[in-house]
Amino acid sequence: MPASNKFTGSVRMRDVAERARVSRMTVSRALNDPESVKEGLRNRVLAAVEELGYVHNHLARSLSSRSSNVIGLVLPSLENSIFAQTVKGVSDVLRPLGYHLMVTECGNEPKDEERVISAFVAQRVGGLILHGTHHSAVAARMLKASGTPVVENGDIPAEPLDMVASYSNRDAAKAMTLHLARLGYKQIAFAALAANPRGASRSLGYDDALAELGRPADPRLKIEVSRGFTGGAEAIAHIATNVPEADALFCAGDVMAVGALFECNRRGWKVPDRLAIASFDDLELMRHVSPGITSLQLPRYEMGRRSAEMLLTRIEGRELPVPVLDLGFEIVQRAST
Amino acid sequence: MPASNKFTGSVRMRDVAERARVSRMTVSRALNDPESVKEGLRNRVLAAVEELGYVHNHLARSLSSRSSNVIGLVLPSLENSIFAQTVKGVSDVLRPLGYHLMVTECGNEPKDEERVISAFVAQRVGGLILHGTHHSAVAARMLKASGTPVVENGDIPAEPLDMVASYSNRDAAKAMTLHLARLGYKQIAFAALAANPRGASRSLGYDDALAELGRPADPRLKIEVSRGFTGGAEAIAHIATNVPEADALFCAGDVMAVGALFECNRRGWKVPDRLAIASFDDLELMRHVSPGITSLQLPRYEMGRRSAEMLLTRIEGRELPVPVLDLGFEIVQRAST
DNA sequence: CAGCATTTTGATACCGGTAACTTTAGGCTC
DNA sequence: GAGCCTAAAGTTACCGGTATCAAAATGCTG
Structure with missing residues (x-):
């Protein structure tokens, strides 16, 4: 049991009712359905509410009305x-x-x-x-x-x-992969977020696309990286070492693509000539870096x-x-x- | 009165109590302060809770105990x-x-x-x-x-x-401005967020620093810009047009400094040679762009x-x-x- | 094992509202 | 103005828990 704080004697509806010389029910109605109370009484009630600084108790309301x-x-x-x-x-x-x-x-x-x-x-x-x-x-x-x-x-x-x-994360990842293929990229790498369920769906979409294209799934092209900017840099490092022939990188996590772009800049890799980069999420950042990063605009x-x-x-x-x-x-x- | 949904007959503590053949109070205690109920009963209660899929009603609890x-x-x-x-x-x-x-x-x-x-x-x-x-x-x-x-x-x-x-936003802004002065910058511009109370405090801090340095407050150096990356670009445009002699820009909003940096890149301005840039908030981004942006690390x-x-x-x-x-x-x- | 302190459980009232129903006050018709 | 209908206000019970106090069970001492 965590809480031991007690609400200090706050103003109750009963207090408002007494002050306005009406029943609690009238107060309740004046607050929840003002039309149902005649103007004179309603004003008296609202005045009393104002004077006493009454704040409706949603706890009690929800409990009683069984709605929230x-x-x-x-x-x-x-x-x-x-x-x-x-x-x-x-x-x-x-x-x-x-x-x-x-x-x-x-x-x-x-x-x-x-x-x-x-x-x-x-x-x-x-x-x-x-x-x-x-x-x-x-x-x-x-x-x-x-x-x-x-x-x-x-x-x-x-x-x-x-x-x-x-x-659909899966459909979106598939569409972007196909888009890259349509642009002529042959060796499309995919940077996946580990331990993220949506990342997993995206990964499946990438697989779907490769299957549809009739391309074999090269395990070197599927890279598991950590989240954030770092992940992008990791992906580039992986490509440099293990699959230098990759000509495009599809990053499945938000800022990851920006991290990859920065890393390319550091290495002097021209984007998209040496390596094309695509991002999953169309963050504002994507259109402010240069070159702007191709991405999926999600609703x-x-x-x-x-x-x-x-x-x-x-x-x-x-x-x-x-x-x-x-x-x-x-x-x-x-x-x- | 918005809600008209009714909670469908959910399991109540009373149901648990009946099933475990104890009083409601014992159930309450078994859940809130298990130590106070003997093991045998407690297990019976917990079993009943499990079997019935009971979820404690915090509404009722808070109302009754006057704590949340x-x-x-x-x-x-x-x-x-x-x-x-x-x-x-x-x-x-x-x-x-x-x-x-x-x-x-x-x-x-x-x-x-x-x-x-x-x-x-x-x-x-x-x-x-x-x-x-x-x-x-x-x-x-x-x-x-x-x-x-x-x-x-x-x-x-x-x-x-x-x-x-x-x-203190004011102290922080003052400290950064003084830092820039200490580095030798003579014409320190300040990009402020309009209609933001914390932005206003930061602006005062900038003023404090100038006063302490005995520098006059040049109104051309204080720039009101919109939020986001755009604001940074606006600040650079303002400097180019109105105060080309400015040698440093202190951006008082999060990503604004990055927007300014990007705009400098576009214009071929060397940072910090042509213009130094400092940021208020030390976002992760600040250390990933190049050059890395000097900023305030806030707690x-x-x-x-x-x-x-x-x-x-x-x-x-x-x-x-x-x-x-x-x-x-x-x-x-x-x-x- | 009586006598008393302590722990464990239970009975009851109430937290602050609203639903549902009843009563009272108006308004209309004839 | 009696009779009836509707609108407005009030009464009562209850929402699902916990505080509080009383009762029962347990343990301890001499």
């Missing part, structure tokens, strides 16, 4: 600005309707995600948006049992928990917006026609390829 | 990875103690912050960490009245709401960690000896100056 206006968003990390757009998409939908968004970060481990989900379910949030698509059995069961509406939006999972609004904002909309639809009791939404992606061709 | 294990963190934006370290610092302290962190973004407008704070207070969170230091009167009053422990950690405010764990992680610790101290009822903590900063000298 809080939506939880579970992200693997906040280190990355790639999620900012998604957060904005969600907020833009929720805010005008009076819902509140609470974000929590959970890493890539299903066990950690489980703890976060458990906390949200314990708080009886109105709905949950999960970026991850790999969940522990306990988490899945808990979500199902609690009946919490859920949207997954980091990938398109084979077996959705509930609703989905995302792009980050849309993912947020549609996730929130789907959630609200479900919360309001309407069933959804298509609970799995593939939002696609686009390839942005720049000077690096 | 949720801590709210209010950030101006999630677009920026600079807050990731702070989030991590907070989590690292809270997680092992069973507290949960919920993050919300609020922009730079006190009115928006007020809405977020109000939501957190309505949820009766155990404590609040605010990055902003400019609050609406309503928000301040609400926090005071509710008795919620609060830590501000984005700057050292003149009049703290409660506790503070931060560095982002510490700010999170100490904020959380202060909050817990207060929550546990102990008073703090020093409720305002200045965590300082360091200058990282790199090739750009």
Whole structure:
């Protein structure tokens, strides 16, 4: 039991009711559904609220009404600005309707995600948006049992928990690989993020493309690197040593491609002449470095917006026609390829 | 009243109690303070919890116990990875103690912050960490009245709401400006973020330094730019047109310095020979570009960690000896100056 | 083994709201 | 103005837990 803090005697609805000389119920109505209270009383109530500095107790409200206006968003990390757009998409939908968004970060481990989900379910949030698509059995069961509406939006999972609004990491990786092939690159290397479920899907997409092209899967071309700028440098080092004949590098993690580009600059490798570089995520940075880096523009904002909309639809009791939404992606061709 | 979703008949403590043939109270104790229940009963309870898939209702718990294990963190934006370290610092302290962190973004407008704070207070969170230091009167009053422990950690405010764990934006900006002067730069330009309260403090710090150096404040050297990479480019353009004699540029916003560096590259300006560049925040990027950018290393992680610790101290009822903590900063000298 | 302190469990009231229902107050028709 | 209908306000019970105090079980001492 962690908390031992007690809320210091805060103002209760009863206090407001007494002050306005009405019943608690009238106060409740004046706050939640003002139209249903006659103007005179309503003003008296609102005045009392103002005078006493009353702040509605959502705890009690949610408990009693068995509904909540809080939506939880579970992200693997906040280190990355790639999620900012998604957060904005969600907020833009929720805010005008009076819902509140609470974000929590959970890493890539299903066990950690489980703890976060458990906390949200314990708080009886109105709905949950999960970026991850790999969940522990306990988490899945808990979500199902609690009946919490859920949207997954980091990938398109084979077996959705509930609703989905995302792009397909596998399709996107495949498309970019094919794009590089179409541009004439023969030896396309792939830098993969270790221990990242979305990284794994991307890796499969790369394989798909090679298979479709009828090219053999050269294990030297598939490079496992660490995250961040460092990963890009590692990939270049690997190519220099082990597959100098590679003519393109597709980086499957956000800033990784920039790290690779910087490393090429350090080594005096011309991009794209010596080596073409493509990135998975179209961060703002990609168009500011030179050469600009070809990348996949993902529907980050849309993912947020549609996730929130789907959630609200479900919360309001309407069933959804298509609970799995593939939002696609686009390839942005720049000077690096 | 937004939500109309009803929690579908979830398992209650009463159900667990019946199944384990004990009183609700025993279940409550077995979950919150296992030591206080004898092993036999405790196991029976835990087995029942497991079998029924019971998830504790924090709503009810918080309402009844008038305490919460949720801590709210209010950030101006999630677009920026600079807050990731702070989030991590907070989590690292809270997680092992069973507290949960919920993050919300609020922009730079006190009115928006007020809405977020109000939501957190309505949820009766155990404590609040605010990055902003400019609050609406309503928000301040609400926090005071509710008795919620609060830590501000984005700057050292003149009049703290409660506790503070931060560095001083003003001091940091002053120190960097003095550093540039010490390196011999004579015409130090300053690129400021418009409409950002922390930006304003930094601007004052720059002024302080000039005053201390006995240099006149040349208005052409103080440049207001937009945020992001673009802002840096704008600053360079301004210098080229209006103050070509400037020999150093101090950028007061995160990626701005990188944008400035890129723009210098485009124009063929040598850094630092033609123009030295310094950045406020020591993002990872700063050491990966070339030349590496001189910047201020801020105690982002510490700010999170100490904020959380202060909050817990207060929550546990102990008073703090020093409720305002200045965590300082360091200058990282790199090739750009 | 009685007598008392301590630990473990249970009964009851209440946390601060809202749902559902009842009562009262108005408004209209004839 | 009686009769009926609707709107507005109030009453009561309960949401799902925990605090608090009382009761029962256990242990210890002499």
